Amino acid sequence: MTERLSGRVEQLESRVDRVENRMNGLASSTQVSELHARLDGMDSQINTRIDGMSSQINAHLDGMENRFNARLSDITRIGIGIALLLSAVGLIV
Structure with missing residues (x-):
C-alpha cells in the first residue's frame, strides 16, 4: 500500500x-x-521623432540655401x- x-x-508530482x-x-x-x-510602441515613437527632426533639418537647410542664394545674388550684382563702373571710368574695355 505504501509503495x-x-x-x-x-x-502527481x-x-x-x-x-x-x-x-x-x-x-x-x-x-x-x-x-x-x-x-x-517605442519604434513608433522613435520614427515619429525622427520624422519631426527630419522636417526641422530640411526646413533649416532650405533656409540656409535661400540665404546662400540671396548672398550669391548680392555678390553677383x-x-x-563694379565692372560697369570700371568700364565707365575706362579701366575695363
Missing part, C-alpha cells in the same frame, strides 16, 4: 511539474508578446556694378 501511494505521489512548466511557458510567451508590443 502504491508513493507511486501515486510521484505521478510529475503532473504538477508539467503544469508548472506549461504555466511558465505561457508566462514567457505572454512576456514576449508584451515585450514585442512595447518595442513596437556687386560684381556687375
Whole structure:
C-alpha cells in the first residue's frame, strides 16, 4: 500500500511539474508578446521623432540655401556694378 501511494505521489508530482512548466511557458510567451508590443510602441515613437527632426533639418537647410542664394545674388550684382563702373571710368574695355 505504501509503495502504491508513493507511486501515486510521484505521478502527481510529475503532473504538477508539467503544469508548472506549461504555466511558465505561457508566462514567457505572454512576456514576449508584451515585450514585442512595447518595442513596437517605442519604434513608433522613435520614427515619429525622427520624422519631426527630419522636417526641422530640411526646413533649416532650405533656409540656409535661400540665404546662400540671396548672398550669391548680392555678390553677383556687386560684381556687375563694379565692372560697369570700371568700364565707365575706362579701366575695363
